[in-house]
Amino acid sequence: MGDQNEAVLAQAVRLREEGSARARERLVDLADRHPQDAAVAYQAAWAHDSAELEAEAVPFYERALGGTGLSAEDRHGAYLGLGSTYRVLGRYDESLTTLRRALDEFPEDAALLTFLAMALYNVGESRQAVRTLLKVVVATSGDARVREYRRAIGYYADNLDETQ
DSSP, X not given: OOHHHHHHHHHHHHHHHTXXXXXXXXXXXXXXXXXXXXXXXXXXXXXXXXXXXXXXXXXXXXXXXXXXXXXXXXXXXXXXXHHHHHHXXXXXXXXXXXXXXXXXXXXXXXXXXXXHHHHHHHTTOHHHHHHHHHHHHHHHOXXXXXXXXXXXXHHHHXXXXXXX
16 A cells, blocks of 8 residues: 555544544545555454444454454454454354454453453353453452452362362
8 A cells, every 4th residue: 555545544543533434434445445455454344343333344354354464453453353243243153263263363362351251151151251251350450359369269260160
């Protein structure tokens, strides 16, 4: 993409950040003109997601993740966006597959694990969902009391049914 198109992309991203509906139009136009550009596809997906047009966001997320050139941060965002969007659309198996693939690239990422836990809950894997969330709490909580019991919470995350 040339300098002029990069300027158009930057302007469209600013519009998206401001919540303008024009951003989506501009990003779709850019994506049509540059179908191989993963960064444009990602921004178009994000604009659709922000407008609560989840089903329309999916092909853009898929195109972004199928391409090359996304920064690690944008790739993470595309995985999270697609996994979350699949879940919202009731496409739970695709959500789980996407989020697990993301965790292969971004192991132990708390945001990905949290969305994975939601998808696990949606497919009836409540025990695994709770386990996953407890491990996220143990790893990320700044709460003094949670930190005090971090070891016990971590243990019981793996042994939820244990009693004495």
